[in-house]
Amino acid sequence: MSDSSLPPGLPQKLPRKVGVLGGGRMGAGIAHAFLINGARVTVVERDEPSAAAARERVESAAAKSLERGSTDGNLDEMASRLAVSVDYADFADCNLVVEAVPEDFELKAGALRLVEQQLHKGAYLASNTSSLSVSELAEQLQRPADFVGLHFFNPVPASSLIEVVLGRETSAELAAAAKEWTEALGKTAVVVRDAPGFASSRLGVAIALEAMRMLEEGVASAEDIDAAMVLGYKHPTGPLRTTDIVGLDVRLGIAEYLHSTLGERFAPPQILRDKVARGELGRKSGRGFFDWTN
Template sequence: MGKINLADGLPARVGVLGGGRMGAGIAHAFLMKGAEVVVVERDEQAEEGARERVESSVAKSIERGVVDGNLDEILESFSTSLDYAAFADRDLVVEAVPEDPELKKAALTGVEAVLGAGAFLATNTSSLSVSKLAESLARPERFLGLHFFNPVPASTLIEVVVAEKTSPELAAAAKTWTEALGKTAVVVRDAPGFASSRLGVAIALEAMRMVEEGVASAEDIDNAMVLGYKHPTGPLKTTDIVGLDVRLGIAEYLHSTLGERFAPPQILRDKVANGELGRKTGKGFYTWN
């Protein structure tokens, strides 16, 4: 598989494609554990947003005492770019662009074209087939899924998704990286929705149907899961945090691959059509300030 530079069990030089909420969180996670991180974005406005997200996230971690260190010194290992060429010296690049299969395929092939022969490539997809994303890659054995959870800095889970051609060595290395990040790995075979999205979306869709049918309010349904089953957050509030548009996209994909039990409820389609996407727009199943 080739030798890789390591920083305390992690790839020493990490790239992240896409600096939105998830990409910035992934960059933060590696940065705080000593890796040198570069985030590549599509335009100057997005690049500036990515830079602000990462810098703010690191600053908050230091303020809260989550990590010891000097902000300026930590940020010396962080940079942003508009050019895929910034990934040329990376040991690992994690793709974190929106959940659109064609967009992801184009992004992954673009990144792979500039990577060194010994580098690894990962996708942060939450539901798309990692094996299908790998079909356009020249080195699919060096590719796998690393499904981080939102918010990445606080989450303790990474779903390691092993595609059809992922090498066993890479799968094992990904578990080591997860542990070095202070998180726990759940290793799953590439299948629609993996483990987490498949179960999480199934519960959330049923909760939506219950609201639609007038069984109970969103608050009461969530409280039933939080108080009765010890879930940290109810399925509808989690949907608001993730984004109703994101949940709809995942549900549509699972519906197409796994059948009617994942058919999106009309209430979800209506809210997305009305721009009620959850926390990011101020309204979803809840109203957010």
């Protein structure tokens, strides 16, 4: 597939035109990753104010990449390859669309069905779900073989990992392509079969929930619990600070799903439920297990 209007430096393994459904923190990060690597990107949001905010997030992230010198090019050229819309029909010419709406099965399933209706034959569809069953989401679609999980990590620009989650019907061709896309984005693919929490969320949440229980029981302070993992096990960030970055509401949703599928070891601690009820969601709200107001 050729397009003379596309930049000559576009990696051959990268989709030429990429759609992202949802322009929040994760969606904007995914759009940014494809944009700085030369693809044309279309972000679709639910309304005009959300679309405007999504554009600002992606362009701001691209500007910071240029300032840091982590990518080449200029902002005007990148902006010319970014489209932001409120119309699903604008996904019609995309080779790949990545869904990045909140972690709710019915919401994701409905959104994926709407996107699939717009895609041409040969285009692929992916979900950025961090825990929901890719196989069960695929059952909602007409072309389950063309659907895969692409679990990006927050913050997307700094993360070196994408978890490629294969559903029961994901084609071998798509599985291979997803690994190639990951490499073209300068990241490493971890390929897992569809299972509750996959590999990353299951392990990450297990550690985080135990850290919360330790805090709840007064074993140590949040600072010292995190320091034990950072200094003792060389984790770049402690489990409680990571939870603040991910969002306590997001972690609670994943824990509830894992609790329902894998049993009591993933039961959310009361401290997590209480903080979410108070609106202490982590970095995005200014307070979680740590104070982010400054």
